[in-house]
Amino acid sequence: MTKPTLPNTTSSSNQKLPSTAHSPVFRLRDMFKPSFDLWVISWILGLVTALSMITLLMVSGWFITGAALAGMIAVGSHSFNYMLPAGIIRMLAMARTAGRYGELMVSHNAVFDLLKTLRLRFFNRLAALPLVQQRNTLHASQYMHRLVSDIDKLDEFILRVISPWLIASVSLLLLAGFIGWALPLSATSKTIIYLLLLSALLLPLMASLKGIQSAKRLSQVSESRRQKLLAPLAIITQLLLWQQWQAQTKSYIAQDDRLQALEWSAQKLRSSYMLLIQWFFYAAVLVVLFSIYQLTDSSTSLTTGVDVPLVLAVTLGLLGIQEIVVPLGQHYLALGNSISAKDRLNALLQPSVSEAQANSTIPTDTETGLALPTGPLHANLTHVSAKIPGALVGAKEVSVRIDSGTPLIIKGPSGCGKSTLLQALAGELPVQSGEVKLNEQDWFAYNWQDQLGYLGQQLDIFDQTLAANLRLGKPQATEAELLSALDKVGLLTWLQAQPQGLQTPLGEYGAAISGGQARRVALARLLLKPRRVLLLDEPFAGLDNETRERVWDSVREHQKQGLLVVVSHHEWDMGQCDVLTLKENVFID
Template sequence: MTKQVLAKSDTSSNQQSPLTTNAPVFRLRDMFKPSFDLWVISWILGLVTALSMIALLMISGWFITGAALAGMIAVGSHSFNYMLPAGIIRMLAMARTAGRYGELMVSHNAVFDLLKTLRLRFFNRLAALPLVQQRNTLHASQYMHRLVSDIDKLDEFILRVISPWLIGSVSMLLLAAFIGWALPLSSISKIVIYLLLLSALLLPFIASLKGIQSAKHLSQVAESRRQKLLAPLAIITQLLLWQQWQTQTKDYTEQDDKLQALEWKAQKHRSSYMLLIQWFCYAAVLVVLFSIYQLTNSSTALATDINVPLALAVTLGLLGIQEIIVPLGQHYLAMGNSISAKDRLNALLNPTANQPELNNIAATDIEKGLTLPTGPIHAELCNVSAKIPGALVGAKEVSVSIQSGMPLIIKGPSGCGKSTLLQALSGELPVQAGEITLNEQNWFAYDWQDQLGYLGQQLDIFDQTLAANLRLGKPDATEEELLSALDKVGLLPWLQAQPQGLQTALGEYGAAISGGQARRVALARLLLKPRKVLLLDEPFAGLDTETRERVWNSVREHQKQGLLIIVSHHEWDMGECEVLTLKENVFID
């Protein structure tokens, strides 16, 4: 994947190189730092909601039973105070509603703040990496989908692990304490009830630990399925015409079947855990009822202390607590999903462990600090070899001298490494062998910032206006400068025919204009300001002879004080130039 590089990252020389450390970039506990106060408020409101819900159920049962008993014992009397319980019930109903609304509002704000912080942190860290690592990172992650998806998955750690467990554990503890206070049960009965409640919490905890590997496996299979579908989708029209769609999607179908089997297995585990948690709660209810039954048929003093309304309240509390702790079993993969996402993100931003070839990059290739020379410049390539990781062909043992004001034209057959050589000069690929110097200093030791412009084979044209796309090359460019740059690439007549002028929308990837126009827009973006080096890969593709010569003269005049290196298949009288002809080479790893 090539791209048009408009600016090079400025990496401080005293900053530790990301290639020299394998320390984790991110830990799950770091998620609490951006909005810890909001999370605490959210947990408090969630706890208020949970306790209000359980208490509302318990007091309602106690109130109904108490009122019924009062009516049976003293018909027509006013011995039962129904005003206070009714008021408490109304208060708990309002607390439950307000707590739920407040928890949702605060937790949503905390989640949005968390996602914003995570995305900024990871993308800033990625942008600070050398271009070599950026390219390998994005390639290893199957472009940006993996990065964005993993960042979005991280919020499961708080929303489906920390918050539910915190609220569920505290609620269970308070309910157990209430049972011990409200019911005069024997020590054995209380121990059995506490063990059943503890089991209802331990089961989803153990399931979550076992689910870490399952979540990782599910994620790997899902990503593999996605990748096996993307390749045939890119040429779906041709495959349908050739009647090869079924054949070429066989691997995807197999991965899809495998994923469905894993998801069905996970769903069965999820249902089993939820059912077992409910059984533990029901068993606790049965123990409570059986213990009360035994006490009522005994002659002990404890039998006279049994409060029937409180007994019903405890029973309803054990039934109500299920709504809080059963989801712990439902989301048993949440911890595994978060850990997997965290590990993948750390691997993306510390790729040296998985990509040993990056260890061959010299430290000077990363810690850029030399100031670019102000006068004439010249570059030397001495036995330079470079290739895309895993490729069979590339540039091999290239030696050439380049002077400012003297363009270098790189020619050769397909597969000889012309584009690869430009990628190496731009910093997108590591140099496997040889040396590149600028005025006798290491090429990569300079602080290039935006003094190196690169036009790759694939263009970055965004779904914005023409002016906005151009100003990516110079944010403060005036309208006159934009018109001048467009004139250099022969687009001024086309622009004058557009009703919206510079506000013309180009569409995503330049879909609203032709391929040749998109390439010239990208080139005009580079010509908005002078740069020490311009690397242009097939800048004349799709242009007629007259336009090609006009663009060439404009580019050559613009870059007469700097280095100009062009890859081109076109043959015409380009004036005095250095020509480098590459031969096809095969690398044997």
């Protein structure tokens, strides 16, 4: 694995943190940028659908009532125009169907485009973070689960907050205007109706604002429940054998009970909000009917100037618009879910204060750093300590000199910090104390670019062909160079037996080949081009004695002009090498 520019860990304690350390990575309003034109079209089509539905209901009621009254007043008369209302009804029905289909199609495309953009944005942001923070994030399953699930949850902000509120508000405003224009109501009656309609909007608005904290609590408890289940699941066989499953899952059951209680409470609130919104509309209907009743005289009810079909149309409109407004109460947690997802993503992709201080001098793409020396290299580690965050063991107080042409072999018992020391040199972990010098300059101040190769314990083998995996180390490598690299690691004979040759698929994580072959493929990728420093963690794992000695000779010859550091537990005559033996050390934070 080729390592990029490494961080400088010798920053002073009073150095100012980068301005981006506390700036938000993402804001909810950023969601409109990728496909704003699609969202506008979706909102227009949504309005067309909503207004067509309400108008269709109102015109149908008006048409049926008007036709019935025309028949009662003038039997056999052709004065009532049946054709125009019937045509309007057909047109509204087609507009409703077409609008709904168009809105679904456009909004789905907009959502998919939004999710694609968000995923690319956040994963690119993650890739640009310091290697230390990348490692902590990518190696924590709960963080990766949060990253994926929260990105998918962000679309609730548009689908269940912005779009429904926009359509409901405009529809309700137009209906209120129609009521004021069509019915000869008193100012008091109109005021009461408008207040009831306004309350039908204010209630879900206040519920959404109140639901922000509820959504955060639900999210926290849900994530805590998930984590408390994952731990015992990882050792379920042992727990069942020792009859400890019930004891070890008590905390999960408690969290599950708490989550169910919160969800039940949210469901009760959701039902209450929906019921109250409906009551506001029913109250508005009663006010309309009561006001009309007051205007009419029982003996002249058809001649007082009150248009009965319009009254029925308004009543049906108030009943029909509930289908648009009531879901605002049903999805009162959507705003809180979106804000919670946004906050978690920002927290996930921003370093904490301590991380920002540790990485405050990470070179950016525009910083060049020191140029690597052209002559022989020598590195000095002086009282270097490093460990994985939260670990009890690691490399402690390591002092050693590394010279060009003389490999350094690191040995020691398991847990003594061999791999951790390599990770620190590769820039994947911060150096806790001590200093690392290269030709008397700070190791991390150099612009390494692709001059540092690192083979870690976890291999980067992708579900591609052998050639594609190898060319990750040198994209322009010729077929001859690929064969030469494979020969150095003892895979040429194996390759010649493969029917597809260099086009042999390796499978995800190298599943199609053995562990030893996968490690040699990763090593061959590093040997495609000369690099000033090679850091190899157990490169001989899974190899027989003959193959191991052959690979070692090839690696040593390849790296005779540069620095070579190898972690290995194998014992054999490796020639002239420096050996560093580490002892197990316990860190007490």
